[in-house]
Amino acid sequence: MLDAVANGRDIDALMLDIGARATAAARPLAIASTEQKNKALNAMADAIVAARDTILAANADDLREVEGSGLQASFIDRLTLTDQRILDMADGIRAIAAFKDPVGEVIAAWDRPNGLKIERIRTPLGVIGVIYESRPNVTADAGALCLKAGNAVVLRGGSDSRRSSAAIHACLVEGLRVADLPEDAIQIVPVADRAAVGAMLTGLGGSIDVIVPRGGKNLVARVQSEARVPVFAHLEGLCHIYVDASADLDMAKEIVVNAKMRRTGVCGAAETLLVDRTAAQTHLKPLVEALRAAGCEVRASEDVRRLVSGLNPATEDDWSTEYLDAIISVRLVDGISGAIAHIGTYSSSHTEAVVAEDPAVVERFFSEVDSAILLHNASTQFADGGEFGMGGEIGIATGKMHARGPVGVEQLTSFKYRVHGTGQTRP
Amino acid sequence: MLDAVANGRDIDALMLDIGARATAAARPLAIASTEQKNKALNAMADAIVAARDTILAANADDLREVEGSGLQASFIDRLTLTDQRILDMADGIRAIAAFKDPVGEVIAAWDRPNGLKIERIRTPLGVIGVIYESRPNVTADAGALCLKAGNAVVLRGGSDSRRSSAAIHACLVEGLRVADLPEDAIQIVPVADRAAVGAMLTGLGGSIDVIVPRGGKNLVARVQSEARVPVFAHLEGLCHIYVDASADLDMAKEIVVNAKMRRTGVCGAAETLLVDRTAAQTHLKPLVEALRAAGCEVRASEDVRRLVSGLNPATEDDWSTEYLDAIISVRLVDGISGAIAHIGTYSSSHTEAVVAEDPAVVERFFSEVDSAILLHNASTQFADGGEFGMGGEIGIATGKMHARGPVGVEQLTSFKYRVHGTGQTRP
Incomplete structure (x- = not known):
């Protein structure tokens, strides 16, 4: 040979x-x-x-x-x-x-x-x-x-x-x-x-x-x-998690840390955390602290940095970077509409998750976000043919023709x- | 404009x-x-x-x-x-x-x-x-x-x-x-x-x-x-009909004439008729006569011409020609195996029909012929999204990715x- x-x-x-x-x-x-x-x-x-x-x-x-x-x-x-x-x-x-x-x-x-x-x-x-x-x-x-x-x-x-x-x-x-x-x-x-x-x-x-x-x-x-x-195929897995004001905070912490840190090098790892602006006082700091406690570097928008001290600034490039590493970008958004707009601009159409208890928020996320895999109250790291019960996968596709997802x-x-x-x- | x-x-x-x-x-x-x-x-x-x-x-x-x-x-x-x-x-x-x-x-x-x-x-x-x-x-x-x-x-x-x-x-x-x-x-x-x-x-x-x-x-x-x-898309609709020795002859005549002559310019029109060699004495001549009576020119292989007089010879080119006209090529084949082999060589993978009463023949045809649409005891001219009940079609595809057929x-x-x-x- x-x-x-x-x-x-x-x-x-x-x-x-x-x-x-x-x-x-x-x-x-x-x-x-x-x-x-x-x-x-x-x-x-x-x-x-x-x-x-x-x-x-x-x-x-x-x-x-x-x-x-x-x-x-x-x-x-x-x-x-x-x-x-x-x-x-x-x-x-x-x-x-x-x-x-x-x-x-x-x-x-x-x-x-x-x-x-x-x-x-x-x-x-x-x-x-x-x-x-x-x-x-x-x-x-x-x-x-x-x-x-x-x-x-x-x-x-x-x-x-x-x-x-x-x-x-x-x-x-x-x-x-x-x-x-x-x-x-x-x-x-x-x-x-x-x-x-x-x-x-x-x-x-x-x-x-x-x-x-x-x-x-x-x-x-x-x-x-x-x-x-x-x-x-997919070129990138630039996956987002949106935490709504209606989210259960403990569940959100577990999901966010798992989505980012379980394995940072896989395509289903989360790269950007979007937090509902109306939950800035309640959810933002505990989520960021949980990530840091797990060893993750947090790069944040200005409004986030005003609320949580000691974070590196996120530049425009960060929103379109698939780190595949223990780094996450964090931004406040104006509710589900802001999350959908951010994801529409920066997503690689691979996998996105919403953590929310409000069914109207979940419905809009599922309807208006056009990515191969959308998850509600579950970690983005489930983006995997084996986890989907498909008996293994040869890869994950982000194109819309024929095969999409695992x-x-x-x-x-x-x-x-x-x-x-x-x-x-x-x- | x-x-x-x-x-x-x-x-x-x-x-x-x-x-x-x-x-x-x-x-x-x-x-x-x-x-x-x-x-x-x-x-x-x-x-x-x-x-x-x-x-x-x-x-x-x-x-x-x-x-x-x-x-x-x-x-x-x-x-x-x-x-x-x-x-x-x-x-x-x-x-x-x-x-x-x-x-x-x-x-x-x-x-x-x-x-x-x-x-x-x-x-x-x-x-x-x-x-x-x-x-x-x-x-x-x-x-x-x-x-x-x-x-x-x-x-x-x-x-x-x-x-x-x-x-x-x-x-x-x-x-x-x-x-x-x-x-x-x-x-x-x-x-x-x-x-x-x-x-x-x-x-x-x-x-x-x-x-x-x-x-x-x-x-x-x-x-x-x-x-x-x-x-x-499809480049050609080079559709075949195979008439097995088990076929009901009257049904075969009606289907063959309809498949060829209902409208000769559509992609689902039959272009080649394959007749089971063991039915050469029973089915061949009535089928050919029915086509000629409907105004169709018949181009035939040598063995067919020995059995039915007055037919033009089919050359190698005829087997790969989509006439889109009142012309058909006719050949004797060695049963279902011969039909599958001929279709495998010349078909454009659009639509093929089998006329047969033997379920084993139908099963082999349906299993081994790899075209978008396979019909049993029905005319190839049903190859149409409207006829399939799909509420209209934008075309028929012969590729295997995403869309196939209507x-x-x-x-x-x-x-x-x-x-x-x-x-x-x-x-």
Whole structure:
């Protein structure tokens, strides 16, 4: 794997071949039975557990290569596999096997006055392209989710984790083989050249139906700007929490601290706290103090700083910054209208929460804020396909086409119409 | 309207302004009540009926301009409005008003073990761009469908019908005004320059969420290849009918003749008839004779021509030709497997029909053919949003993303998640 490739034309030919093989594999996969797909998934999990030592050795080689290269600790952490992480990976695949098969599900059915019986049926999308960075477990997650939904997948992981990903991929192929499914159903791009990503973004000659980028902002931005096929992704998770004057203060404190501090590096972490101006005397200071007590830096608007001492000022830039760190921006707003206006201006349309007891406030928030996920009296950190009960996710999308919010197996499907007649012709 | 525009930069600025105004209008539209939208739609229908003479006069001016320009009769027919066609247009808008409002519908709802109540709710998509040719009634259809789904729309009709479309558009704006909805909710591009289409295809600075082309193959091909935003469209409707040996022959004859000859110029017209080889002696000749008796030219494979005399030969090109005329290609295939293979090779993934009494044959056809619409014992000409009971359609899509098959009001929506909690934080 990862042979030196002489030039761009060779890469193009290689990538087109991968695309053609994915398309060919997608057909039998689309009509594979649930049992066959689950047999493959469980065999993949078994193969990963059995190959633990091989995977760990490959991972050690990957880690050795980046050693001393000055990469961030968080990068090294994402690249690192342990025995436990490998077992978790296998469990994740088994959970996907246990999840219901979306393919063939009747989404809607109705009869027409002329007797035609119309059904809308879920079908696979076709071929998914997944482009990711150093996390080798994405290989297993993405491969398993795409297979469950009856799709072929072309995986292109970061070069730093290429040995780990290849070792995991071998286990996935083993599972496909056990279940007599085409081995090309899950392919991994064997070249590190960035031209391979470019080829995927143009669709591999019409083979790729959708691209899912998994990684940092630079990767997602490149994919979103260069892709000539649909993309399921979000660039940022600039999530807001609005605490209304009707909020239960204790609940608001718990939710705000959890939304910001449970894990600061995830896309569902809150980045801006909006507090109802009429609750400035009652709610503001306790919320800010709770955040500071949890170790969070608070950057605040002038009116907030007049009421709570010792806070750093928030500049205009802060309202549009996804910190992904223990920092939050805080602002007073004129009730629910002010919150909706602020979110409308600065949100990345990912996830927003309202803490309030007044149902009219909740209704306006749910109706007028146009983000993928809106939560009432719950933490923004629930923005996750697993937490939504979707049996895992391949990412969260902020676009409005096809998939929005957590992208699970159901979002990796399309549909077709089946119409039963008894000889009807159209007048 | 349609002022001369000095240069491309002016058009760009004009189009960006149209996009910005559409985006601004989309917000109040997204939260407009069903009553308010229906009030606007009914007022539009009233205004169109009241302005009949004005619309007919504008249409006469459009027709005068193309007179003697050697355009096809079918083109002139599509451009021509009559009193009846105007009344039909108004009725079409009233039917859309009477159809259920998709916005706010709870598509799915479930509870999580931690008590979170999750709902998936339909929302408008945002801003739709519609690019069409000479049919002025598309102005009314598209404007009304987009409004019903809570979307703003930017209409760009053909320059030959610009006066008719402008007169109709004035009635739509009148309806918006009556219902206190933003007039920018339905805009029509006032310049004939093709650069305006180019600007729409790049999304008007991020304003347009999806483009719907309505017109011939050249228009759709240009839109599909140049658009940098999602497109709902089909390039061709190369529809097949497979007649199985288990088919009721009388039913098959009626369906085949209707599918081909009811209207030969529509996208749901059948272009290829596949007959089960084991029914060559029983079904083939009666089917071919019925087609010829209805005035259809039959182009046939060699084995068909040996069994039925006087047929023109079908070349390889015929299997991939959408005639849109009284011509059909006919081939014998090896049962359902042969039919599935032929359709897999030549279909445009639009609509296919099977005529059969054997449920196993129907099941394989429905399972293994991957086209937007599959019909059993019914004519392909039912491929239509109105016939599907969708309250009208803006077109039929063959892509697999978001919308597939007839694109009605429901397909012009997106969704978001609303999550109700009682103070849940994520462990």
